[in-house]
Amino acid sequence: GKGNFRHFMQKEIHEQPAVIGDTLHSYVNLQTRAVTLPEMPLDFAALPRLTISACGTAFYAGFVAKYWFEQIARLPVEVDIASEFRYREAPMPEGGAALFISQSGETIDTLAALRYARSQKQTILSIVNQPESVIGRESDLVLPTLAGPEIGVASTKAFTTQLTVLACLALAAARARGAIDAAAEACLSSAITEVPAAITQVLEHAEPLEAIAHDISAVRDVLFLGRGSLFPIALEGALKLKEISYIHAEGYAAGELKHGPIALIDEDVPVVIAAPSGPLFDKLASNIQETIARGGRAIIFSDRAGLERIGDGAAYTVEMPTIDPFVAPILYSLPMQLLAYYTAVAKGTDVDQPRNLAKSVTVE
Numbered sequence: 001g002k003g004n005f006r007h008f009m010q011k012e013i014h015e016q017p018a019v020i021g022d023t024l025h026s027y028v029n030l031q032t033r034a035v036t037l038p039e040m041p042l043d044f045a046a047l048p049r050l051t052i053s054a055c056g057t058a059f060y061a062g063f064v065a066k067y068w069f070e071q072i073a074r075l076p077v078e079v080d081i082a083s084e085f086r087y088r089e090a091p092m093p094e095g096g097a098a099l100f101i102s103q104s105g106e107t108i109d110t111l112a113a114l115r116y117a118r119s120q121k122q123t124i125l126s127i128v129n130q131p132e133s134v135i136g137r138e139s140d141l142v143l144p145t146l147a148g149p150e151i152g153v154a155s156t157k158a159f160t161t162q163l164t165v166l167a168c169l170a171l172a173a174a175r176a177r178g179a180i181d182a183a184a185e186a187c188l189s190s191a192i193t194e195v196p197a198a199i200t201q202v203l204e205h206a207e208p209l210e211a212i213a214h215d216i217s218a219v220r221d222v223l224f225l226g227r228g229s230l231f232p233i234a235l236e237g238a239l240k241l242k243e244i245s246y247i248h249a250e251g252y253a254a255g256e257l258k259h260g261p262i263a264l265i266d267e268d269v270p271v272v273i274a275a276p277s278g279p280l281f282d283k284l285a286s287n288i289q290e291t292i293a294r295g296g297r298a299i300i301f302s303d304r305a306g307l308e309r310i311g312d313g314a315a316y317t318v319e320m321p322t323i324d325p326f327v328a329p330i331l332y333s334l335p336m337q338l339l340a341y342y343t344a345v346a347k348g349t350d351v352d353q354p355r356n357l358a359k360s361v362t363v364e
């Protein structure tokens with residue numbers, strides 16, 4: 001049941017510190033903080049390329065992982081939505097591996113993409129929440145997310161546990177490929193273990209988001225911006241909002257703003273920006289200034305240091321806990337989920353069963 005919560009989605013958002021903790025328990029040795037994966041059916045050191053495919057929110061998890069595998073493990077990654085990948089007839093390298101991400105493990109396009117990769121002799125890995133599912137059964141190795149049942153149609157805890165497993169996998173790949181030294185690995189793996197407590201902090205200070213959501217509930221369009229590994233989080237924020245509040249939203253890489261979408265910006269189109277401190281912060285800060293200079297209402301999520309550097313002019317700023325940039329995409333998923341949730345509540349839409357949508361899409 002929903003316990004003390006009004007909706008399953010709200011309950012599932014609040015379960016995230018616990019289920020990410022459970023997931024970490026099975027992928028990280030919490031004493032040594034070293035990532036420990038099951039025996040792999042492949043050698044990351046010799047892998048020419050990893051191909052990732054999934055749908056919807058699971059695709060965005062894979063898109064974040066592309067940044068991680070490339071930067072930390074120096075592993076070439078291709079990522080595509082499964083409905084495109086399955087028909088592209090993409091050549092796949094000899095000795096390559098393919099990774100499929102799915103909460104249900106039953107999504108038909110993801111399954112078809114898996115079977116295509118199998119026909120191309122790739123090693124098949126999957127990250128699924130339901131290991132007994134067809135995608136799980138057809139994989140050479142299943143890395144389960146321990147999210148527990150997700151009832152709300154809008155995926156929340158499945159997404160952040162997928163990211164958790166992917167972060168661990170990227171670290172394991174980095175080690176196998178000799179791409180990081182022991183000190184860097186220790187630093188990144190301890191960053192992962194800090195995520196549940198940081199999420200708890202976000203959940204305990206969520207009231208400002210209700211006021212922002214109230215404003216958003218009155219508009220027709222919203223833009224979401226991010227850069228680097230936060231770009232997929234902007235896409236996810238936009239998907240979450242349109243899915244449950246029926247407000248039109250688009251996610252953009254902030255650097256693309258001046259190549260088109262900036263024409264949309266005025267006081268009626270709020271711009272939500274995921275802006276953690278990190279290597280791309282200054283670039284993003286100038287994109288924020290471009291937005292504000294055109295009369296846009298910027299809603300900025302950043303940590304204390306970031307907010308100090310951005311200065312005035314935003315419609316709203318929300319302070320996030322300070323965290324290693326590596327795991328920022330996991331943490332910044334939370335305000336995206338909460339904004340969508342409170343906006344839907346303000347509009348009175350059906351949060352758990354949005355119109356026209358099914359929890360798992362088993363027909364093409």
Ligand code: M6R
Pocket residue numbers: 055056057058101102103104105106107110153154155156240243359360361
């Ligand atoms: O069960 P799956 O993870 O394969 O489902 C994939 C998508 O259908 C799913 O993530 C969908 O986009 C969600 N409704 C998003 O909240």
